[in-house]
Amino acid sequence: MNEHPVSRPLRPSDRHGAPRRTRPGQWVLLALGALLTALGLAALVSGLVLAGAAAAQQDGRFLTTSPDRHQTITYALVGPPAVLDVGDTRVSPMPFLDRLGRVQVRVTAADPRQEIFVGVAETGDVDRYLEGVAHAELGSATESGDDTSARVPGERVPDRPGNQTFWADTDQGTGTRELVLDLRSGSWTLVVMNADATRPVWADLQLGARSELLGPLASGQLVGGLIGLVVGVPLLLLGAAGLGRDIDPRTPPRGTGPGAVLAGVPDRDGTPRPVSPVRVTGFLDAGLSRWLWLVKWLLVIPHLIVLAVLWFALVVTTVAAGVAVLFTGRYPPSWFSFCVGVLRWSWRVGFYSYSALGTDRYPPFTLARADHPAELEVAYPERLSRGLVLVKWWLLAIPHLLIIGVLAGGGSTWSSTGDDGTTTTGWGPSLLGLLVLVAGVLLLFTGRYRPELFALVMGINRWVNRVLAYVLLMRDEYPPFRLDQGPVEPRPVESPPHEAAAPWGRPAQDRAHDRAGDRPGDGPGDDRGGQDPAR
Numbered sequence: 001m002n003e004h005p006v007s008r009p010l011r012p013s014d015r016h017g018a019p020r021r022t023r024p025g026q027w028v029l030l031a032l033g034a035l036l037t038a039l040g041l042a043a044l045v046s047g048l049v050l051a052g053a054a055a056a057q058q059d060g061r062f063l064t065t066s067p068d069r070h071q072t073i074t075y076a077l078v079g080p081p082a083v084l085d086v087g088d089t090r091v092s093p094m095p096f097l098d099r100l101g102r103v104q105v106r107v108t109a110a111d112p113r114q115e116i117f118v119g120v121a122e123t124g125d126v127d128r129y130l131e132g133v134a135h136a137e138l139g140s141a142t143e144s145g146d147d148t149s150a151r152v153p154g155e156r157v158p159d160r161p162g163n164q165t166f167w168a169d170t171d172q173g174t175g176t177r178e179l180v181l182d183l184r185s186g187s188w189t190l191v192v193m194n195a196d197a198t199r200p201v202w203a204d205l206q207l208g209a210r211s212e213l214l215g216p217l218a219s220g221q222l223v224g225g226l227i228g229l230v231v232g233v234p235l236l237l238l239g240a241a242g243l244g245r246d247i248d249p250r251t252p253p254r255g256t257g258p259g260a261v262l263a264g265v266p267d268r269d270g271t272p273r274p275v276s277p278v279r280v281t282g283f284l285d286a287g288l289s290r291w292l293w294l295v296k297w298l299l300v301i302p303h304l305i306v307l308a309v310l311w312f313a314l315v316v317t318t319v320a321a322g323v324a325v326l327f328t329g330r331y332p333p334s335w336f337s338f339c340v341g342v343l344r345w346s347w348r349v350g351f352y353s354y355s356a357l358g359t360d361r362y363p364p365f366t367l368a369r370a371d372h373p374a375e376l377e378v379a380y381p382e383r384l385s386r387g388l389v390l391v392k393w394w395l396l397a398i399p400h401l402l403i404i405g406v407l408a409g410g411g412s413t414w415s416s417t418g419d420d421g422t423t424t425t426g427w428g429p430s431l432l433g434l435l436v437l438v439a440g441v442l443l444l445f446t447g448r449y450r451p452e453l454f455a456l457v458m459g460i461n462r463w464v465n466r467v468l469a470y471v472l473l474m475r476d477e478y479p480p481f482r483l484d485q486g487p488v489e490p491r492p493v494e495s496p497p498h499e500a501a502a503p504w505g506r507p508a509q510d511r512a513h514d515r516a517g518d519r520p521g522d523g524p525g526d527d528r529g530g531q532d533p534a535r
Contacts, residue, residue, distance in 0.1 A: 022367070026242035033236025034309050037316060040228020047221030054214035062104045062208030070192075071110070071202040072136035074151060075158055079138040079190035081123045084183060104208035105179040107192055115195035116203055117161045118177050119170035123187040129164060130191075132156035138190065138205070160197045233316060237335070240317045244334035247341050247368045277379035277477055278469045279489050280462045282351050284454050285359040285373060290447055292360055293440045296353045303349045303363060307342075310367075314342045318472050325389045325473060336380055339472060341367025344376040347465060354436055355408075356457050357443070378469050385476050393471045400467045400479055407460050408432040432460045459483030 057063055070077055109116040121129075134154040162172055168188070171177040172195045181188075192203055321335050348363035350356060351374035359373045369375065388396070409430045429437065435457050443449055466479040484490050 022243055022246040026239050026246060028239070029235050030239030030243060030313055031309060033232045033234070033239055034313050034316075036228045036232025037236055038232075038312065040225045040230075040232050042225070043221045043228060044225030047218050047223075047225055050214050050218035050221060054218050057210045057214065060210075062102075062210045064104065064106075064206055064208035067106075067108070067204040067206045069110070069202075069204050070138060071200060072151075073200045074134040074136050074154075075193060075197060075199045075201070076130060076133065076135040076161075077138045077192040077201055077203070077205075078126065078130065078135050081187045081189050083187045085185050100213060101183060101209060101211040103181045104210075105181065105190060106176055106206040106208070107178075108176045108204045108206075109174065109194075110202035110204065112174065114202075115172060115174050116177055117170065117172040117191075117193045117195045118179055119161060119167040119191050120179060120181060120188055121167045121191070123189045125166040126189040126191055129161075129166070130154075130158065133158045134199075138192065158193075158197050160195065161191065161193045162195060233320075236313050236316055237320055240313055240338040241332070241334040243341065243367060244337035244339075248333075248337045276466060276480065276484075276489060277381070277475050278462075278466045278479075279375075279377040280347065280458075280465045281375045281488050282347075282356060282358050282458055282461070283373040283487050284449060284451070285361065288357070288443055288447075288449055289360050290444050293354075293357050293443065296357075299362070300349055300353045303345075303365070306365065307346060307349065310342045310345065314339055314472070322389050322393075322473050325384045326386050329383050329386050331381060331384055331474065333380065336378075336474065338367065339474060340376070340378045343378070343465065343468060343472075344369070347376045347461070348372055348374045350374075350461065355432065355461055356454070357436055357439055357449070358454065358457075376465060378474055381475055384473070388476055389473055392476070393473060396478070397467065397471050400463075400470070400481075403481075404460075404464050404467055406431060408464050432457065435460070455485035455487075456483070458487060459485035462489070 053063055105118060105120075107116055107118040130152075132154045133156050134152065136151050161167075162170065168184075169179050169181060171179055192201060192205070194201055317335050317338060321331050321339075324330065324332055324335075345363070345367055347355075348370075351358045352361070352363050356374075361373060363374075364370045364372060407430065435453060439449055439453050439457065442453075460483065462484050463479070463482075469475050470477075470479050
């Protein structure tokens with residue numbers, strides 16, 4: 001619990017007027033575009049898979065599984081009944097059934113000298129043949145031995161399976177035996193036995209299938225997927241651009257506007273000092289509820305549903321913006337504002353829930369700046385490197401991704417093998433998850449949130465968001481390898497007012513007012529550059 005809350009400064013929207021309300025039509029465009037794009041991608045992927053499967057079954061080949069060893073100490077391995085209803089082909093022939101699909105069964109005896117039998121018959125005939133005969137369900141027997149729960153007991157010794165006349169399809173002999181089954185109505189059961197009706201039965205089973213319809217299906221999926229992308233992606237990008245313009249209706253020229261001052265405060269010689277262009281703030285609320293954090297996972301579900309759509313749109317927008325940067329060296333301002341809005345919304349939800357537990361104030365459903373303890377800004381860049389856009393999001397970011405994977409990833413897994421050969425797998429939380437859990441437990445029992453613990457949590461979240469801005473191609477500055485703890489960003493060293501450029505396009509003499517009232521953490525009583533007074 002923060003006993004000395006920091007007074008919150010004025011926000012950019014307070015100085016320049018609140019952003020205009022987002023238009024519902026932009027949300028409709030974004031949602032419809034995201035839906036069509038997602039469906040198009042799914043259809044395209046499935047079409048490629050089907051096309052690969054169709055190519056693999058050329059020249060009459062089947063798509064097969066890997067051989068699986070089955071063994072039982074009983075007389076037979078029996079498959080589960082397969083019930084098909086394709087009509088009475090004797091009354092109404094269906095010539096397309098052979099194109100719809102065929103099934104292949106290949107069985108090889110574990111002992112090359114043993115004759116093996118494989119047959120398919122109607123389930124009723126198989127039940128009568130194996131009545132009183134010990135047998136096992138196919139698929140429940142394993143390589144190490146029989147599953148006794150899958151055995152059907154019996155004392156009767158069966159007749160040779162090859163002497164029976166009810167089989168629809170059979171094959172027997174040494175080596176690999178094969179059945180190719182057409183689709184027919186009825187309830188059918190597969191049986192694997194030794195040809196001499198002895199036990200045990202040890203065999204390798206391999207299943208396959210083919211269909212002449214895979215090619216046409218693949219073509220339809222590919223065409224549908226391309227149509228979905230051609231229609232959905234422009235709608236999504238138009239919606240993202242519209243929402244971005246609604247967030248910042250007066251998009252500033254290059255090098256000015258909200259967030260531009262974050263790029264650095266000029267030194268005496270005009271050289272900008274290194275200041276992070278990503279500003280993440282979060283003010284710990286006083287009097288946090290002891291128990292509310294236990295149910296916040298339920299309360300944030302509406303936000304998570306919306307954020308799932310927004311992050312999908314963010315990924316698509318980032319790809320499109322990367323293409324724009326590659327050819328022009330500029331990030332389209334409206335898309336940039338949209339991406340900042342998504343990061344801002346995500347940070348508010350995380351600050352409210354299990355990234356910080358720093359407030360009980362429910363996050364607003366908006367991409368724009370709002371009166372909330374958690375805020376995020378990213379300075380709009382004048383220019384971006386065309387070459388870095390190809391490598392920074394995956395290659396150059398690898399060191400940071402490895403570190404934040406430990407600091408704030410989804411957790412860690414471990415496994416151990418016992419003396420009996422069994423493997424045990426466990427899961428552990430990330431460092432951030434562990435810190436937030438400790439903070440929640442302390443809050444539950446003491447009613448206080450330790451300020452130094454909150455400062456460390458903020459440092460990890462600040463690192464994560466800086467890396468996100470870099471990976472999302474929003475800035476070229478490489479994120480620093482450090483934890484800037486506390487509720488606000490570290491403040492740069494002061495420069496003389498008459499030599500510093502005036503941010504936000506206002507006179508230089510007003511910069512003192514900016515630092516005193518407009519930068520988070522510079523309010524009354526905060527004389528340590530962003531450190532929580534409670535510390």
